[in-house]
Amino acid sequence: MQFTTPVPVIKSNFPISYDSKIFSLGSCFAVNMAEKFDHFQFRNEVNPLGILFHPQALERFMQSASEKKSFTETDIFYHNERWHCFDAHSDVSHSDKETLLTNLNNAIVLTHDYLKTASHFIITLGTAWVYRKSDSGNLVANCHKVPQREFSKEVLGVDDISRSICHIVELISQHNPNAQTIFTVSPVRHIKDGFAENQRSKSHLLAGLHSALENTGNCHYFPSYEIVMDELRDYRFYAPDMIHPNQVAIDYIWEKFVSCWISENVSADMNEVDAIRKALAHKPFNPDSEQHRKFVSAVENRIRKLRERLPFLGFS
Incomplete structure (x- = not known):
């Protein structure tokens, strides 16, 4: 497939091979890319706590994995006949409390092991919009359909995002100084926040991410967002919901990723x-x-x- 204004990608000096061990984390676009790795049988793990959309949720998870945090009953709650954790996606929620706690703690152990052994981390930022629980003041990774009146909504500032990215990189480096980390911004459009608000969110992510990458080693940027926005530039590359890139777009981004990052x-x-x-x-x-x-x-x-x-x- 050829387009008139291709987004440039640079061949990496640290390519992924079948000897590599990959850890993918972030928004639903991270899952799209992980499915490609799985298809081609690369050793890849993706989102042990489910999809995480914003930088501070990713930072909190990596901090927990670094410390090998143990989740307890104080970290979970019961709502709509299921047990949930505000640090995890609803896909991880369960009808049995002990099963949820076991799954949460297994995810921490797994991620801690990958922190020490992965050759490549691929981290996808989805949105800068976040929800803060009013009673605790804590940001959540997922609201789990708890009534919206129990949260306040805000957008992360560029400096907040940059600090979170730097801390994630620092955590990886502490355990695994030779690992390569690839950051990207998801092309998924968070239209439920509003059209202007989605653009504001993506611009904050891009500015914060690039600010962080200017001062970090072993870190790289892959332009997933730019490929869809500036190269494909057409709603025919979106699914019927007009929010998620369709399979043609995902395949095209994968081709670009292969040309840049696969040996x-x-x-x-x-x-x-x-x-x-x-x-x-x-x-x-x-x-x-x-x-x-x-x-x-x-x-x-x-x-x-x-x-x-x-x-x-x-x-x-």
Whole structure:
């Protein structure tokens, strides 16, 4: 796919390969990119506490993981017949209190391990708009459909965002000084905040992020937001909700990311993984035929050969 005004991307000197260990964190666009990593069988973990939208929620989570915080009953609450945590997404919520606490603490342990072992962190900022619980004064990561009257809404300032980013980088560096961190701003439009408010939010994120990156090492910027806003520039690249980029846009951003951040040495293996996954998804007309048995045998042989070099690959 070719466009007339491509957003420039620079080939990284620290590319991702099948030896890499990737930790993705942030908005729902982080999930889109993680699904691509999963498709090509890279070692990738994404959002152990679910989607986190704003920089201070990300900072709080990374601080908790750095300290190996233990969640207790004081950190959760019961609402609409489920147990929730204001530091986690609703996807993590559960009808059983003990299960929620176990899942929260498992997420902390997992993230603490990745803090020490990941080669690349990919962090996606979604919005600068935040909600503050009126009784505690604490910012929340998710409101969990608690009545809006219990919160006040505000926008994070550029300096607040920059400080959060710097602290996240500092936490990563303390545990893992050689890790590379890739920041990006999500192209998902938070229209529920308002059109002007969405632009204000994104501008604060961009200004705060770039201010932080000017003074940090091992950190990089990937222009997901700019690719959609300035290169694709058309509602046909959005899903029917006109908020989320559609699959064409996601695929295009992934192509850009690959050209910038994925080692050229793994292209053949990525193509083979892709071909095997498509073969496994094939639905035969006659599963009992000799032709299909030969097809299955050939695919299994390709998987065996690939696993000789990449034993961690999993196909189903």
